[in-house]
Amino acid sequence: KAGVTQTPRYLIKTRGQQVTLSCSPISGHRSVSWYQQTPGQGLQFLFEYFSETQRNKGNFPGRFSGRQFSNSRSEMNVSTLELGDSALYLCASSLAWGADTQYFGPGTRLTVL
Amino acid sequence: EDKVVQSPLSLVVHEGDTVTLNCSYEVTNFRSLLWYKQEKKAPTFLFMLTSSGIEKKSGRLSSILDKKELFSILNITATQTGDSAIYLCAVDTGTASKLTFGTGTRLQVTL
Numbered sequence: 015k016a017g018v019t020q021t022p023r024y025l026i027k028t029r030g031q032q033v034t035l036s037c038s039p040i041s042g043h044r045s046v047s048w049y050q051q052t053p054g055q056g057l058q059f060l061f062e063y064f065s066e067t068q069r070n071k072g073n074f075p076g077r078f079s080g081r082q083f084s085n086s087r088s089e090m091n092v093s094t095l096e097l098g099d100s101a102l103y104l105c106a107s108s109l110a111w112g113a114d115t116q117y118f119g120p121g122t123r124l125t126v127l
Numbered sequence: 128e129d130k131v132v133q134s135p136l137s138l139v140v141h142e143g144d145t146v147t148l149n150c151s152y153e154v155t156n157f158r159s160l161l162w163y164k165q166e167k168k169a170p171t172f173l174f175m176l177t178s179s180g181i182e183k184k185s186g187r188l189s190s191i192l193d194k195k196e197l198f199s200i201l202n203i204t205a206t207q208t209g210d211s212a213i214y215l216c217a218v219d220t221g222t223a224s225k226l227t228f229g230t231g232t233r234l235q236v237t238l
Contacts, residue, residue: 018169047225057170057215057228070225104169115161116226118169 018107018119026125032093035122039086039107046088051102100126129154133229148232150216151198160199163215206236
């Protein structure tokens with residue numbers, strides 16, 4: 015069974031631009047969560063989607079948004095990029111909303127110049 | 128504010144040594160504690176613990192949870208260079224923060 019896939023793997027953007035990251039969960043998994051990982055803050059929860067609805071949201075500004083499609087694939091969007099948004103963005107899938115075990119994708123490394 | 132603290136922050140050991148990694152937590156609501164290993168990019172799932180005192184074991188790795196004292200340990204016996212990684216502890220609080228992670232313990236196993 016294929017794992018979680020994320021595209022692109024690497025991105026370089028400049029301040030003020032916007033970016034869209036994509037995540038395809040493990041087949042059969044319906045919940046997708048997004049995390050930001052930085053050296054200083056570690057892994058921080060962004061949001062979780064299940065059945066095309068945002069179920070949970072972490073403490074990030076409104077510039078960070080996401081959505082989920084009917085096939086469970088999810089996208090995350092960051093608008094008006096700031097230098098501090100440079101991070102590894104990880105997507106994790108789980109069977110259902112509330113399922114404890116999450117399986118992570120390889121991440122998208124975003125660099126904002 | 129929910130908090131997960133891991134110690135030590137980093138550790139260098141020789142192949143064959145046994146290591147113990149610590150994870151303590153202070154959360155308003157506890158559902159489970161998870162351990163992940165992160166080598167290059169994607170954290171890979173190791174264990175999920177929900178009950179106190181029940182050891183989970185997988186090969187040379189084992190983990191146990193103490194819900195009274197609010198901590199967990201991850202043991203690795205007979206370490207190998209392939210164990211070199213960052214080990215992450217996370218608590219599922221079942222709230223908006225879904226999984227609250229510690230900053231991790233960086234383990235380096237040398238020959």
